[in-house]
Amino acid sequence: MTVREALAETERRLAAAGIETPRVDAEWLLAHVLGVSRTDIHTHDEVDITALEPLVERRVRREPLAYVLGEWGFRRLTLKTDHRALVPRPETEIVVERALVLIRDDREPRVLDLGVGSGAIALAIADEHPGARVTGVDTSEDALALARENAEHLGLGVELRRGGVETTAEGWDLVVANPPYVPTEALRRLQPELSWEPRDALVDTGLHEQLVRVARTRWLVVEVSDGQADHVAAAFGNEGYGDIRITEDLTGRERVVEGRRV
Numbered sequence: 589m590t591v592r593e594a595l596a597e598t599e600r601r602l603a604a605a606g607i608e609t610p611r612v613d614a615e616w617l618l619a620h621v622l623g624v625s626r627t628d629i630h631t632h633d634e635v636d637i638t639a640l641e642p643l644v645e646r647r648v649r650r651e652p653l654a655y656v657l658g659e660w661g662f663r664r665l666t667l668k669t670d671h672r673a674l675v676p677r678p679e680t681e682i683v684v685e686r687a688l689v690l691i692r693d694d695r696e697p698r699v700l701d702l703g704v705g706s707g708a709i710a711l712a713i714a715d716e717h718p719g720a721r722v723t724g725v726d727t728s729e730d731a732l733a734l735a736r737e738n739a740e741h742l743g744l745g746v747e748l749r750r751g752g753v754e755t756t757a758e759g760w761d762l763v764v765a766n767p768p769y770v771p772t773e774a775l776r777r778l779q780p781e782l783s784w785e786p787r788d789a790l791v792d793t794g795l796h797e798q799l800v801r802v803a804r805t806r807w808l809v810v811e812v813s814d815g816q817a818d819h820v821a822a823a824f825g826n827e828g829y830g831d832i833r834i835t836e837d838l839t840g841r842e843r844v845v846e847g848r849r850v
């Protein structure tokens with residue numbers, strides 16, 4: 589089939605499946621099959637429809653694009669992505685941004701990423717602050733396995749082990765986390781793509797508050813849901829943190845809270 593026809597047909601099917609960005613997704617899928625960047629798909633005339641079809645089918649069933657492609661960009665890295673861990677989100681890049689600012693004058697800061705998932709935050713910090721001694725923990729063995737594959741593939745030295753909130757009490761220069769923050773009752777109302785992601789990565793279990801109480805760290809940086817920042821910032825204040833700051837994401841929503849243990 590010609591690239592032009594395949595693109596139009598894929599866009600039509602994705603739109604019919606209720607996908608909000610059918611054109612962009614169609615371009616990603618074709619680019620993947622052709623082995624080129626999205627902007628270069630028109631340098632090809634034909635596309636192998638037998639290779640494209642299973643990917644389109646998966647996306648029509650609302651499997652996240654990052655799982656269908658098997659990889660996803662996060663800051664300077666390309667991470668392997670699959671059902672074992674949450675798809676890294678753009679707002680989480682702001683968490684890394686703030687973390688890097690806070691440790692920029694430390695040569696070898698001890699950094700803990702609680703709930704490491706695919707390894708996105710931990711690996712990006714190790715990549716962008718080469719002196720940092722980064723540990724990532726998760727309660728999910730599946731997520732840890734994926735994070736290890738990413739660390740190995742990228743050649744980044746990060747310690748990865750099973751652990752929960754108690755690891756934040758070990759004593760760190762920086763604890764960073766993107767804890768699950770979707771209320772159970774909201775899960776069904778949200779995009780169907782979320783049902784493909786691990787439930788333990790999504791459902792709010794009050795980890796933010798536990799973390800604020802238990803962590804022994806100079807700096808704490810956490811991602812929050814839209815509307816949760818004031819509540820979490822107040823918890824920082826109640827625990828005696830100073831230099832509390834809320835940072836917005838690129839769409840102007842308050843998504844990151846940080847503070848310094850005083």
Ligand SMILES: C[S@@+](CC[C@H](N)C(=O)[O-])C[C@H]1O[C@@H](n2cnc3c(N)ncnc32)[C@H](O)[C@@H]1O
Pocket residue numbers: 673674675676677680702703704705706707708709725726727728731751752753765766767768769788789790795
């Ligand atoms: C929202 S995901 C974040 C994944 C990754 N850090 C990212 O930003 O893409 C939350 C992660 O925390 C893990 N998790 C949930 N509860 C946890 C707990 N009590 N202790 C440690 N990890 C936990 C989940 O398995 C999941 O991998």
